[in-house]
Amino acid sequence: EPEVTQTPSHQVTQMGQEVILRCVPISNHLYFYWYRQILGQKVEFLVSFYNNEISEKSEIFDDQFSVERPDGSNFTLKIRSTKLEDSAMYFCASSEARSLQPQHFGDGTRLSIL
Amino acid sequence: DAKTTQPNSMESNEEEPVHLPCNHSTISGTDYIHWYRQLPSQGPEYVIHGLTSNVNNRMASLAIAEDRKSSTLILHRATLRDAAVYYCILSETTSGTYKYIFGTGTRLKVLA
Numbered sequence: 001e002p003e004v005t006q007t008p009s010h011q012v013t014q015m016g017q018e019v020i021l022r023c024v025p026i027s028n029h030l031y032f033y034w035y036r037q038i039l040g041q042k043v044e045f046l047v048s049f050y051n052n053e054i055s056e057k058s059e060i061f062d063d064q065f066s067v068e069r070p071d072g073s074n075f076t077l078k079i080r081s082t083k084l085e086d087s088a089m090y091f092c093a094s095s096e097a098r099s100l101q102p103q104h105f106g107d108g109t110r111l112s113i114l
Numbered sequence: 115d116a117k118t119t120q121p122n123s124m125e126s127n128e129e130e131p132v133h134l135p136c137n138h139s140t141i142s143g144t145d146y147i148h149w150y151r152q153l154p155s156q157g158p159e160y161v162i163h164g165l166t167s168n169v170n171n172r173m174a175s176l177a178i179a180e181d182r183k184s185s186t187l188i189l190h191r192a193t194l195r196d197a198a199v200y201y202c203i204l205s206e207t208t209s210g211t212y213k214y215i216f217g218t219g220t221r222l223k224v225l226a
Contacts, residue, residue: 004157033213043158043201043216056213091157095212102148103214105157 002026004106006092012112013082021077021109023092032075033093033103034067036060043091049075079111087113117141118202123221126192134187134220136202141182146205148214149176149187151198158201158216161187197224 005024013019025032034046048055049067066078075094079086089110093103119137126132138147146165150158162169162176164185169176175188189196199219205212 031212035214035216042218043152043214045213045215048213058213093157102160102163103212104160105150107155107157 004092004094004104006090006106006109008109009107010110010112012114015084015113016081019079019082019111021079021090021092021111023075023077023094023106024073025075025092025094026096026104027073029094029096029104031055031095031103032067032069033095034077035091035093035105036088037091037108038085038088046077046090082111082113084113087111117204117215118217120200120202120217120220122218123223125223125225126189127225128194129191132189132192132196132222134189134200134202134222135184136186137184138202138204139183141204146212147176147178147182147185148203148205149174150201150203150214151196152201152219153198159198161200192222192224194224194226197222 007022032049035043037043045058047057047061047067064080068076089108091105091108093105095101095103117140146163148163149161151161152158162171162174164176164178177186199221201216201219203214
């Protein structure tokens, strides 16, 4: 069964550095999402992406965040100038269509900011 | 904020059916009801979804109340591998893409 893959599984970065989290969505999917989960807390929506542009973003997704689909297969989340509070699990998800089809999640990247 | 309410935790014996309830009294006519589960150190895994009618798949059944204000996820025979946090989610959109608003879910413990 096709799946969403995320790399790396664990990223350790110094505070203030830039980090790029990578995702390969399922190949025929058109809608892409990033979520994050701080340890012990709820999964939170960050951003949705369709047709090479952001469709919706949450309050969390401020100017330090950006997303890109650079080559038609990868979907990346960039965090500029990371902060301690950015430490979390980041999940990528994709779906074929809107509400009719479910979102499929990757197993996440654990981001640790030191 | 999440528009669903679920019990924080439930327990079940192995091989027995489990009924996981969810209240969503403010559901709108176009909201789909999705169920996901999350095992430790993994991403949320799709279980089932529906709009109005009850749904069955290989993993579970979804019973939706006639007024759609509540639903129940039914695992017909719980196994130890079903121990996870189960999330009931209403997909919502303001832009054409459907974001999920997760609540705290129900932590299911399966006893051998």
